[in-house]
Amino acid sequence: MDFFYNAPERVVDEVIDGLARIAPVKRSAETHGVRVVVDRHWNKQRVAVLSGGGAGHEPSHAGFVGKGMLAGAIAGDIFTSPSVEAVLAAIRATCGEAGCLLVIKNYTGDRLNFGLAAERATREGYRVRSVIVADDIALDEATQKRGLAGTVLVHKIAGHYAAEGADLDTVADMAQRVCDGLCSIGLSLSSCTLPGHAIDRRAAELGLGIHNEPGVREVDPVDAGDAMQLVVAPLLEAINERGSGDAPLIVMLNNLGSCATQEMGVLFNELLARLPAERVARVVAPAALMTSLDMHGFSVTLLPAEDDFVSALESPVAAIAWPGLYSARENESFDVELSAASNEPAGARDADREQRIERVVQRLIESKDELDALDAKAGDGDTGTTFAAGARAIRDALQNEVLSSGDDARMAYEIGEILARDMGGSSGVLLSILCTATGAALDEGSNWSEALMRGIERMQHYGGAAQGDRTLLDALIPATEALGEGNDLGAAATAARDGADATRSMTHAKAGRSAYVPENALRDLTDPGAEAVARVWEQLADG
Incomplete structure (x- = not known):
């Protein structure tokens, strides 16, 4: 065996079952391919923030369900959007008079299925708004920009305002502001392998999505620093073009699946070394946030560090996958005291x-x-x-x-x-x-x-x-x-x-x-x- 799976067709349900054993969530009964995970303590009194998509991006999206983030998440099969019926079931399970916000990544399947579910829910009397996350900067203006790991920041900020009791329009407008400010790009040394499929790795690529689609170009970084520079340069250019100028930033490093902890540590150090120190206001602890199965790569997300964004990201949550927000600083060093003999002539x-x-x-x-x-x-x-x-x-x-x-x-x-x-x-x-x-x-x-x-x-x-x-x-x-x-x-x-x-x-x-x-x-x-x-x-x- 090459991977620790059982039956490939059972992977998604078994992942959800494992999560539900420790996270503050409960899952829908298995029926007709509908997989909905909701906050175990949800009471429909506040705006419900919902998100989801194809599986294979764990801990997204179910790992971010809990007080202060998502009220629920909907999972499709691997890299396949959940059905309209699944999204509609999640709305019915979580949405009360305050309404709900759908956070949708900019992929055709997600837009269509979540969109039709929103229309049908509206006919049933639910108040529904939606935002579409398109944070990928790798594609030109003529191409539909994809939703990447920046989606997690939308979950956190929208979830904070919902938990604080803000109304639906406030939550949705705040989420849209986050979407408008996000910039993300990924780089991977190899593609991923779907459960039950043969291993067929591609070479290193820059600007790839989270569904194993090819990047915009092949690259050949010589080391971690070189790889990070390939990512940071276009990110800074993109966010500056949006009018951020020299404004401070929120920085997030995402593990796309199989980067070792040591690799993430080196990459994080390189990331902070290549960003102007005065522009790094806060950092999300480096972690697997939105993966692409076992893809050996990473993505970086930048977001202007507006005060209300920072406050929302710093607030506590019950969702087990949120790694926390921190302030970066320069390294401090001190001289060690060696044995006296080593200093003798x-x-x-x-x-x-x-x-x-x-x-x-x-x-x-x-x-x-x-x-x-x-x-x-x-x-x-x-x-x-x-x-x-x-x-x-x-x-x-x-x-x-x-x-x-x-x-x-x-x-x-x-x-x-x-x-x-x-x-x-x-x-x-x-x-x-x-x-x-x-x-x-x-x-x-x-x-x-x-x-x-x-x-x-x-x-x-x-x-x-x-x-x-x-x-x-x-x-x-x-x-x-x-x-x-x-x-x-x-x-x-x-x-x-x-x-x-x-x-x-x-x-x-x-x-x-x-x-x-x-x-x-x-x-x-x-x-x-x-x-x-x-x-x-x-x-x-x-x-």
């Missing part, structure tokens, strides 16, 4: 040894991609990155002349401190323990092989691994033992290489992240930590 230095260390750390830095690729086959793919981070920190200490390269014990202590601070991961801590314990043994008069064995013993004590457990110890222990037997660095390097190669036949790891990996994933695969250690010894032997 270096002791004795040895130029020849520093050159050798420089070559070793450079070998690790150059091995980053290969070690990461090796680790990615059975782990999280960061072994090379981790070792390279430690290597760069040691190289910086050499270049800054703060490594006591001529004092064995002190150098070992200092490298231990560097690795603990800058290398990260369990490897950084374990190697720091190795260096610290080795330094203590050297201080007591041990030679290098004896001191390293002391360090290895402490690594095993805290880390719990042993030789044969498919870790970096499988290269480190044989090399250290070779030194202890009176052999030179060449023999130690050979022993380290043999130990690393031997991990290819170890299909059952007992320690480290490989311990959680199935045996078939480890077969004929060298442990990346052991490979890194073998390369260190080989470089030491080469001089």
Whole structure:
């Protein structure tokens, strides 16, 4: 299976059922394809704000049902407008003497079905007004502009005024003002896949809608900043053309479906970095607001930050999907207090040894991609990155002349401190323990092989691994033992290489992240930590 669905034809109802278990809503009984979700506590005394459309945009629209936002939402099949009968049923379920407002996205199916439902409801005696959201700026003036994530801001602002007891005309006029001010555009790295359909991804596109329709053009952003710039530039141009000038803005970043939380964090930072700080009055917390199934993309919405808009957006709601409004600010930073030893001047230095260390750390830095690729086959793919981070920190200490390269014990202590601070991961801590314990043994008069064995013993004590457990110890222990037997660095390097190669036949790891990996994933695969250690010894032997 590629997605966590049951029967494709049941997806929409199962999504609504799951939402109704925790949200302040109740749903209509399943009948004739009608799916209506209403506020569980609705009493028809105020203007009912209703919205909806095809499913596949979750949490829109049902996630925004609750006091302070929507009185109800109507869901069609995926990317298919709900029927006239479904919209009419929602009006009957929520509309009292105060009337109701229909918030309609600018798609033909929605306009026709919601529009006919409004006409029929009017004949039945209901007071109905509607607004059409067309916030997409990607299309030229000759093309019908689509309703995008800006629709959610209409829900929130109209819902606030309805909850405050405003009459229908006031609520509708306020909603229209929001519609008139909205500007949105989306960018996606790939299209979405409908439940039950084969995966068929398109390339990156700018200016796409929320129903898997193609964008206005293909793009090829090199990174998140480049992608965000492709979106921000036309947005600012569009909103300035509407007469906003340098007016402050409400900013909203919407996840179109499958952007990871980390991606959204990076994109949000890039968004705020590319907008003039004085123009960012408020931000909606970045979230999935109006998605397009699993589309790997985002959209940005701008709205002039008029005082009544801001007040409405800041008001509390019961709807569980509203992420909240915040004030953006510049980052604050502070200096951390490092261990005193890291600020001490270096002791004795040895130029020849520093050159050798420089070559070793450079070998690790150059091995980053290969070690990461090796680790990615059975782990999280960061072994090379981790070792390279430690290597760069040691190289910086050499270049800054703060490594006591001529004092064995002190150098070992200092490298231990560097690795603990800058290398990260369990490897950084374990190697720091190795260096610290080795330094203590050297201080007591041990030679290098004896001191390293002391360090290895402490690594095993805290880390719990042993030789044969498919870790970096499988290269480190044989090399250290070779030194202890009176052999030179060449023999130690050979022993380290043999130990690393031997991990290819170890299909059952007992320690480290490989311990959680199935045996078939480890077969004929060298442990990346052991490979890194073998390369260190080989470089030491080469001089």
